Every structure is written in structure tokens, then in C-alpha cells.
Amino acid sequence: MTALLEIEKLTVQFGSATLTDRILRRRARVLRAVDDLSLTLEQGEALAVVGESGCGKSTLARAIVGLVPIASGRVHFDGMDIAGGRDRSTRRRIQMVFQDPGSSLNPSLTVRNTLAEVLKVHSMVPADRIGERCAELMDLVELPPAILDARPQRLSGGQKQRIGIARALAAEPDLLIADEAVAALDVSVQASVLNLLRQLRHRLGLTLLFISHDLAVVRNLCDRVAVMYLGTVVEESNTEEVFGNPRHPYTRALLSAVPRIGVKKTSGEAALAGEPPSPLALPLGCRFHPRCPIAAEVCRIEEPLLESRQQHAARCHFAWESTEPITIGEQP
Amino acid sequence: MVEGRMSKPLLIVEDLRVEINRHGSIVTPVDEVSFELQQGEILGLVGESGSGKTLTLKALMGLLPPGVVQVGGSISSRSGDVLQPLDPEKARGRIMAMIFQEPATALNPLRRVRDLIAEPFIVGHGVARNEARAKAVALMRAVGIPDPEQRSRAYPHQLSGGLRQRVMIAMALATESTLLLCDEPTTALDVTIQDQILGLLVELKRERDLTLVLVTHDLAVVSELCDRVAVMYAGRIVETGATADVFANPGHPYTAALLAAVPRFEPGGGDLTTIGGSPPDLRNVPSGCRFRTRCQYAFEECATAGHRLTHVADERQTACIHPAWIERGVAI
Amino acid sequence: MMTDGPSQAYESDAVSSRRPLPGILVAGTVIVGVFVLLALLAPFIAPFDAVEQDIPNKLAAPSAEHWLGTDEVGRDVFSRLIWATRVDLPIGFLAALFPMILGTFLGALAAYFGGWVDFVVTRIAEVVQAFPIYVFLIALIFALGPGVKSILITFTVVSWVLYARLIRGEILRIRTREYVQAAEALGYSHARILTRHLLPNAGRQTLVYFASDIVLALITLAALSYFGLGVQPPTPEWGAMVAAGQRFLRTQWWLSVTPGLVIAALGTGLSLISDGLDEWLKDA
Numbered sequence: 001m002t003a004l005l006e007i008e009k010l011t012v013q014f015g016s017a018t019l020t021d022r023i024l025r026r027r028a029r030v031l032r033a034v035d036d037l038s039l040t041l042e043q044g045e046a047l048a049v050v051g052e053s054g055c056g057k058s059t060l061a062r063a064i065v066g067l068v069p070i071a072s073g074r075v076h077f078d079g080m081d082i083a084g085g086r087d088r089s090t091r092r093r094i095q096m097v098f099q100d101p102g103s104s105l106n107p108s109l110t111v112r113n114t115l116a117e118v119l120k121v122h123s124m125v126p127a128d129r130i131g132e133r134c135a136e137l138m139d140l141v142e143l144p145p146a147i148l149d150a151r152p153q154r155l156s157g158g159q160k161q162r163i164g165i166a167r168a169l170a171a172e173p174d175l176l177i178a179d180e181a182v183a184a185l186d187v188s189v190q191a192s193v194l195n196l197l198r199q200l201r202h203r204l205g206l207t208l209l210f211i212s213h214d215l216a217v218v219r220n221l222c223d224r225v226a227v228m229y230l231g232t233v234v235e236e237s238n239t240e241e242v243f244g245n246p247r248h249p250y251t252r253a254l255l256s257a258v259p260r261i262g263v264k265k266t267s268g269e270a271a272l273a274g275e276p277p278s279p280l281a282l283p284l285g286c287r288f289h290p291r292c293p294i295a296a297e298v299c300r301i302e303e304p305l306l307e308s309r310q311q312h313a314a315r316c317h318f319a320w321e322s323t324e325p326i327t328i329g330e331q332p
Numbered sequence: 333m334v335e336g337r338m339s340k341p342l343l344i345v346e347d348l349r350v351e352i353n354r355h356g357s358i359v360t361p362v363d364e365v366s367f368e369l370q371q372g373e374i375l376g377l378v379g380e381s382g383s384g385k386t387l388t389l390k391a392l393m394g395l396l397p398p399g400v401v402q403v404g405g406s407i408s409s410r411s412g413d414v415l416q417p418l419d420p421e422k423a424r425g426r427i428m429a430m431i432f433q434e435p436a437t438a439l440n441p442l443r444r445v446r447d448l449i450a451e452p453f454i455v456g457h458g459v460a461r462n463e464a465r466a467k468a469v470a471l472m473r474a475v476g477i478p479d480p481e482q483r484s485r486a487y488p489h490q491l492s493g494g495l496r497q498r499v500m501i502a503m504a505l506a507t508e509s510t511l512l513l514c515d516e517p518t519t520a521l522d523v524t525i526q527d528q529i530l531g532l533l534v535e536l537k538r539e540r541d542l543t544l545v546l547v548t549h550d551l552a553v554v555s556e557l558c559d560r561v562a563v564m565y566a567g568r569i570v571e572t573g574a575t576a577d578v579f580a581n582p583g584h585p586y587t588a589a590l591l592a593a594v595p596r597f598e599p600g601g602g603d604l605t606t607i608g609g610s611p612p613d614l615r616n617v618p619s620g621c622r623f624r625t626r627c628q629y630a631f632e633e634c635a636t637a638g639h640r641l642t643h644v645a646d647e648r649q650t651a652c653i654h655p656a657w658i659e660r661g662v663a664i
Numbered sequence: 665m666m667t668d669g670p671s672q673a674y675e676s677d678a679v680s681s682r683r684p685l686p687g688i689l690v691a692g693t694v695i696v697g698v699f700v701l702l703a704l705l706a707p708f709i710a711p712f713d714a715v716e717q718d719i720p721n722k723l724a725a726p727s728a729e730h731w732l733g734t735d736e737v738g739r740d741v742f743s744r745l746i747w748a749t750r751v752d753l754p755i756g757f758l759a760a761l762f763p764m765i766l767g768t769f770l771g772a773l774a775a776y777f778g779g780w781v782d783f784v785v786t787r788i789a790e791v792v793q794a795f796p797i798y799v800f801l802i803a804l805i806f807a808l809g810p811g812v813k814s815i816l817i818t819f820t821v822v823s824w825v826l827y828a829r830l831i832r833g834e835i836l837r838i839r840t841r842e843y844v845q846a847a848e849a850l851g852y853s854h855a856r857i858l859t860r861h862l863l864p865n866a867g868r869q870t871l872v873y874f875a876s877d878i879v880l881a882l883i884t885l886a887a888l889s890y891f892g893l894g895v896q897p898p899t900p901e902w903g904a905m906v907a908a909g910q911r912f913l914r915t916q917w918w919l920s921v922t923p924g925l926v927i928a929a930l931g932t933g934l935s936l937i938s939d940g941l942d943e944w945l946k947d948a
Contacts, residue, residue, distance in 0.1 A: 091851035108865055188606060
């Protein structure tokens with residue numbers, strides 16, 4: 001396997017020192033949405049990035065696509081450094097599917113115009129084949145060609161999301177990033193879009209970066225999982241390892257907090273108390289320690305590194321204290 | 333659950349019908365919905381978008397949006413041993429209170445938290461302002477808001493989503509209502525916060541002997557929290573019964589299909605089962621059973637079938653007339 | 665179970681005709697359409713020449729020959745009203761069109777590029793707005809000398825600001841929409857993103873305002889002509905006709921009132937179009 005995307009010590013921040021900050025010599029209010037994050041994506045795999053809102057997973061996606069500037073770190077895509085910027089043809093090779101089907105399509109363009117624009121701008125096919133290619137794309141996302149002449153407002157949420165996928169595929173990307181791509185859909189529609197993504201991945205040999213807060217969806221679709229908390233990866237391994245043998249207390253809490261069919265809640269006990277602190281003021285030491293049920297003295301002082309054992313990495317001082325598999329809650 | 337039928341229902345909804353008149357064409361988003369709510373239970377109203385679950389709840393509350401009218405049916409509530417028609421105007425804030433999906437927009441942004449929570453005490457029970465504020469702080473503690481004295485002076489926007497939802501719950505409790513109508517109360521929250529709020533509802537229900545109606549699209553949340561469930565499709569209830577029974581052994585093809593479409597928290601990712609087609613346009617619903625156009629078990633009689641719920645076992649009703657599905661209900 | 669789901673989901677209903685035009689939009693279009701026809705067909709409809717004087721027959725009362733009588737130099741009022749359509753209509757339209765083009769261009773640049781571009785455009789707009797609008801208009805026309813050209817220049821300089829603000833606000837609002845981000849991710853050029861993805865979706869308010877701005881421009885033009893700063897005699901122009909007829913308000917009241925009514929009718933038509941557009945485009 002070769003790495004398609006290699007991210008090393010990536011930092012993305014919002015806000016910077018203003019003139020007043022500099023005059024008053026005070027510390028700028030900088031929000032580090034992504035903080036010292038490293039991640040590798042192999043050719044052809046499906047990696048999930050999971051975490052709660054504000055953990056930086058969407059910012060990570062936008063940084064990889066090039067929608068937000070990178071403050072520091074290395075991002076290598078197919079051997080090229082793209083952290084500082086990228087040319088149009090490299091940009092084409094990383095595409096994104098967005099969360100909100102209601103706002104991800106230009107309301108004044110028909111579906112055909114939306115798709116044809118991608119094909120034209122990047123000269124994907126000769127001009128006389130554009131119509132044909134549009135029909136092929138519709139076929140790929142399992143929509144009838146009649147929809148090509150509709151405007152988005154006439155389409156259902158599931159159909160719009162499929163068009164969003166078709167638009168990304170029109171650019172024939174190597175890496176497809178899906179940012180909460182099924183979160184806004186109804187259960188039955190979500191199932192069909194997930195099936196579509198799985199099929200497309202295998203048919204087109206796509207590499208998939210799947211950003212989601214929904215662990216059940218992730219388990220269904222992805223080979224590997226990276227768990228993010230406050231801007232950085234706290235645990236990463238293949239899906240079965242993360243779900244079956246989680247080593248970071250945050251992952252464990254996240255897994256047991258997910259409601260499951262067939263498990264009734266009988267007490268008010270929660271998997272995790274409190275709420276994440278503001279990313280403007282990260283806690284010293286381990287960033288999870290204020291909420292951590294097993295936090296010790298060392299966690300308040302020293303930030304743990306992402307330590308790896310047999311392709312399973314966790315950012316916790318106690319991740320490898322015991323090698324016993326840890327079971328969570330009432331596993332069905 | 334036999335004792336459930338013996339006890340007297342707190343609320344009886346019969347043939348509730350809600351209409352929207354838009355440019356002269358009438359649609360019926362809630363059609364002949366009937367159910368009983370037992371004292372001390374949590375009833376889940378579950379369905380996909382457009383199923384009519386939220387409008388049913390709003391009709392109970394007498395808070396239908398402009399242009400949407402209840403045109404038929406009756407809602408009666410029990411006080412003591414007498415059943416009488418429910419007057420939402422009078423019942424709101426006395427015997428029932430509502431918890432909304434989005435506390436960010438449901439809380440008056442210009443008032444401090446303590447005044448928001450104190451208001452029902454002052455308005456509804458004539459408590460003096462200072463005493464009401466003290467009670468508000470006590471309620472904030474009861475709903476698990478840390479540092480309640482300090483936070484009571486905050487404005488809603490200064491709190492996180494989870495805390496705002498706790499404030500909304502405290503406001504509902506301040507009315508001393510025993511019936512809480514919850515509209516997707518955890519949909520906007522992160523999974524660990526959702527876990528906390530669901531736990532809080534379970535605890536409060538037990539401590540204060542509350543009765544809850546929970547509207548949600550999330551089957552897993554229903555499974556975790558609700559004693560009974562009513563599954564809605566295209567404006568009608570298609571099946572109702574004890575949650576565990578219904579989910580283990582669905583008695584309507586729609587319930588079964590919906591359950592199969594949910595990604596399970598289990599290893600292995602195969603294709604998910606999907607439901608063909610999409611919910612009917614409410615301006616043009618199929619005759620007879622509204623699910624029949626998407627149902628793989630549909631047979632001729634479905635086009636003329638009545639849609640009344642039929643008892644197939646204790647506590648178990650289904651609208652499906654197919655013998656196999658009635659059998660399944662009986663088989664429990 | 666079934667994979668043909670999504671195709672079934674596309675019901676025939678979805679391709680049915682677009683929603684109906686609001687009644688007021690139709691009514692407004694009919695009214696304005698009548699004025700456009702009058703302007704086009706003026707030589708065939710107007711019974712008399714617009715400027716030909718007939719002093720002996722001055723200030724005549726309405727009659728079968730002169731439907732609305734004659735003015736102080738014996739010109740047929742009815743004919744002048746019709747000929748004036750050819751003057752007022754284009755000036756009103758252009759006096760709103762030029763500021764719209766300039767304002768949209770500058771507002772879009774400011775919103776899209778932000779930074780110093782935004783700073784400069786916003787500051788210039790503030791300077792223009794700092795002056796009371798009529799004082800500024802009158803001063804500018806004095807400086808440029810009365811006439812159609814200076815009227816158009818003046819209107820453009822003064823009223824682009826509102827268009828710029830409208831479009832700037834709208835673009836800032838839709839910039840964060842995911843389809844704009846998708847366009848960026850696809851590597852589209854700035855020009856393409858602006859013209860195809862932002863402007864068509866940001867233009868609704870502008871279009872609505874444009875229709876009502878024509879009314880404003882016409883009323884302002886009438887006021888300027890009233891002060892002698894607008895269209896110069898003997899060219900027929902409604903505002904100037906109101907002004908000229910004012911002296912005879914007690915005796916020949918129709919000289920002032922009829923052009924006033926004509927302005928009001930056209931204004932009503934344009935307002936109906938403006939409101940109708942607003943309704944029609946609301947959630948399109």
C-alpha cells in the first residue's frame with residue numbers, strides 16, 4: 001500500500017494577532033481548530049474521522065480540500081506538498097461532498113449545468129461528449145436522466161445529495177471527502193446513500209475520508225477510524241480495533257454514549273460528564289483530563305503522545321497499561 | 333404491560349386531523365391519529381420527516397403554526413376520575429409543557445436564565461420574585477447545571493447547547509406540569525451530551541412521576557427511553573405497542589423496513605436495507621394503506637384497506653391487514 | 665432490497681409547470697406595458713406635434729379636438745403627455761440601470777475579495793451617503809449643467825451606493841453556502857464563481873429594488889424639472905409640465921394635474937412589479 005495523503009503536525013487556526021493586540025502586546029485570541037494533527041491515508045482505503053461538534057473534524061476536511069489556509073505542518077498528496085497551495089489540476093483530484101443537501105447545490109443552475117460546468121472547466125471530456133458524460137454520471141449515482149433538467153428546489157434531500165456526489169465524481173477525484181454527508185438525511189434515505197458510497201468506492205477505487213459524528217454509520221462503511229477531540233487525534237486504528245478494543249477513555253465514553261436499539265436506559269448515569277472546554281483555552285497536560293474518569297496527576301502536567309502498538313495508536317498515558325480488551329457498557 | 337391497560341389514561345387522542353390550506357389545495361399532514369397516553373409512561377412518536385409526528389405534538393399543545401388547523405378529532409385529558417376535553421390554552425404551563433429541539437431559538441435571548449426559569453413560578457403560581465429566583469436556582473441544580481448560582485445570571489447565548497437544553501427542561505419543570513411534550517430534544521446535541529440529557533429525563537421522570545411524549549426520528553433514542561412507541565408514516569400511525577416488542581418483532585412492514593435501514597452498531601459492513609421509493613406527496617396520497625406503493629408485501633386488498641389500527645395482542649396495534657404481519661403481532 | 669428507489673422518487677409532479685405569476689406582477693406589467701406601447705407608438709397615437717405652438721388657441725379648455733386642452737403657448741396637452749413618455753421612460757430606466765450596474769460591480773468585488781477592496785468601497789460609499797441626497801443631486805447638476813447626460817451621471821454617482829450595499833450583504837450571506845465552497849473546491853476561477861454562483865443568487869433583492877428605483881428616479885426627475893434643472897424646454901417632460909401648469913392651477917387645473925396623474929399611474933405600475941417580483945422570487 002502507498003500513502004495517498006500524508007498529514008504531519010497539521011495546525012489550522014482562526015483569528016490572528018490584530019494591530020491592537022500587537023500594540024498592547026497581548027496574546028491574540030487564536031482558535032486552534034486543528035492542532036498538531038498527523039494522519040495517513042492509504043490508497044483505496046476508507047478512513048473515518050469521528051468526534052463531536054467543535055473537535056475540528058470539519059476544519060480538517062476543509063484544510064485538505066484547500067478551503068481554509070494551513071497555519072503550519074506538512075500535507076503531502078500523492079507525493080506533492082499541497083500545504084502552501086495547489087494548482088487547479090491537483091485541486092480537481094481532491095473533491096468533497098457536503099453536509100447540507102439544501103445548500104450544497106447552486107439553486108439557479110439545472111443539474112445538467114452543474115455537472116457540465118465541472119466537465120468543461122477541467123476539460124474532462126471533449127465538448128461533444130458532455131451530454132453523454134452527464135447521463136453516465138446520473139447512472140453512476142442511480143438517478144434517472146430526466147433529473148438532469150431539473151433545478152435543485154424540485155429535488156428531494158436524497159436526490160440532492162446524490163447530485164452532490166455526482167458533481168464531485170465529475171472531476172474524477174482520487175480522494176473523496178464526505179463531510180457529514182448523510183447526517184441530514186432520513187434513515188431510509190441515509191441507508192441508500194451509504195450503500196451508494198460503498199459501491200462507488202469499490203467500483204471506482206476511490207480513497208474515502210469520511211467525516212462523521214455517527215459511530216454506527218462509520219462502523220458500517222469504513223476500514224479505519226480516527227477519533228478526534230479538541231483538534232487532535234486521540235485514537236486511531238482499524239475499525240474493529242477501535243470499536244472492539246478502544247484504548248482511549250474518550251473513545252470508550254463515546255462508544256457507550258451512542259444509543260442503541262434494544263438497550264433501554266434505566267438510570268441517569270452518563271458515559272461522560274461535563275462538556276468539552278473551549279478550544280480558545282485548552283487545558284494543560286492531556287486535553288481530555290478535565291472530563292476523564294481515570295485522570296491521574298501526570299495527566300494534568302504532561303501531554304501524552306500518540307503512542308502506537310501494533311497499528312493501534314492512542315494519545316493516553318494509560319492506553320497500554322493493561323492489554324486486556326476493555327468492554328463497554330452492555331454490548332449487544 | 334397488562335397493568336398499563338388497566339390504569340386510566342392521562343390523555344386520549346381520537347381521530348386527530350390537521351389540515352394545511354395552501355393556495356386553495358388542502359393537504360392533511362396528520363390524519364385520523366388516535367392514541368392513549370398512560371400516566372407515568374414515556375411514549376415515543378417516531379417517523380421520518382413529513383410523517384406528521386411534530387404537528388401531532390403541536391396540536392396537543394395548541395401551538396400549530398399559522399395556516400395549519402386542527403379540523404377534526406378530540407383530545408381529552410383526565411383530571412381525577414373525570415375525562416374532559418383538553419383546552420390547550422388552559423393546560424399549557426399548568427399541566428403540560430413543551431421542550432423544543434433548538435433551545436438556541438426557543439429561549440428569549442434578552443432575559444437572564446434565572447428570570448426565564450423563575451417566570452412560570454411568578455406567572456403561574458404567584459410566587460414573589462426573589463423566592464422564584466431561589467427556586468429557579470434550585471431547579472437548575474436539579475437539572476444538573478454546574479455552578480447554578482453563577483450561571484443563573486447568564487444569558488442563554490452564553491451557555492452551551494447542552495446547558496441551554498437543561499435550562500429549557502428546568503423551565504418546563506418550573507410550570508409544575510407533569511406532562512412533558514418533547515420535540516426532538518436531543519437532535520441538535522452531541523452524542524455524549526445527548527446521553528446526559530436522556531439520562532436526565534429518565535431520572536426526572538422517576539423522581540417527579542412525569543409523563544413524557546417524545547417526538548424523534550431516531551429509533552435508537554426511542555429504544556433507549558420509551559416504554560411505548562407509535563410509528564408514524566405519511567400522517568398516520570401505522571403501528572403501536574411496547575417499544576421492546578415492536579422493535580424485536582415489528583407488526584407493520586414499514587416499521588420493519590425502517591428498523592432494517594438503521595446502521596447497527598455491530599461489526600461488518602454490508603449493504604443496508606433500503607426502502608424503495610419515497611414517502612407519498614401529501615397532496616396525492618395512495619388510497620387505502622399509504623405505504624402500499626412502497627411495500628413489498630402489498631396485495632390487492634391494500635388499496636381498499638381501512639387504515640384503522642387493529643389490536644393484534646395486548647398493547648399491540650397495527651394498521652397492516654396482511655395476515656402474515658398480523659400473525660407477527662399476535663406471535664409475541 | 666431495492667436499488668431502483670431513487671428513480672421512483674422522482675415523481676412526474678416534480679417537472680410540472682412553474683408556479684403561477686402573482687396577480688400584482690401581471691397587473692404591474694400590464695400598466696408599464698401600456699406606457700412602453702405609448703412611447704413606441706407616439707407618432708401614430710398623438711393627434712398633434714409636441715412642440716408646435718398655437719398661441720391664439722392657448723389655455724383652451726378640454727374639447728373634442730384637444731382632449732385635455734392646450735397649454736400656455738397653445739400646445740396640445742394630451743399629445744405632449746404621450747410624447748413625454750419617450751423622454752421620461754428611458755431616462756427613468758437608465759437612471760436606475762446605470763447605478764445598478766456600477767453598484768453591483770463594486771458591491772460584489774467588495775464582498776468577494778474583502779480586505780482592502782472592501783475597505784475602499786465601503787469608505788467611498790460612506791462619503792457619498794454622508795451628503796443629504798437632494799442637496800448632492802442639485803449641486804452636481806449645477807456643476808455639470810442641466811440636461812439628460814448630467815442627470816444620468818448624477819444619478820449614477822449618487823445612487824450606486826444602495827445597490828452596492830444590497831449586493832454586498834447578499835453575497836456575504838451566500839458566500840458560506842456549501843455550493844460556493846464546492847465551486848472553490850472544484851478550482852473554479854474567481855470570475856466564474858462571482859458571475860455564475862454568487863451574482864445570480866444574490867440578485868433577487870437588487871431586481872426588486874431596481875423596479876422601485878425607477879419610480880424614485882422618475883419622481884426625482886420631475887422634481888428637478890420643476891426647479892428647471894431637469895429636461896429643458898420645449899422637450900415635453902411630465903415634471904416640467906406640472907411645474908409649468910402650476911401658475912394656472914385655479915383656472916386650468918388639468919395642466920398640472922394630468923401629468924401628475926400620469927406619473928402616479930406609472931409609479932403604481934412599477935411598484936406593483938417590484939412587489940410582485942419580490943413575491944414571485946421569494947423562495948425560488
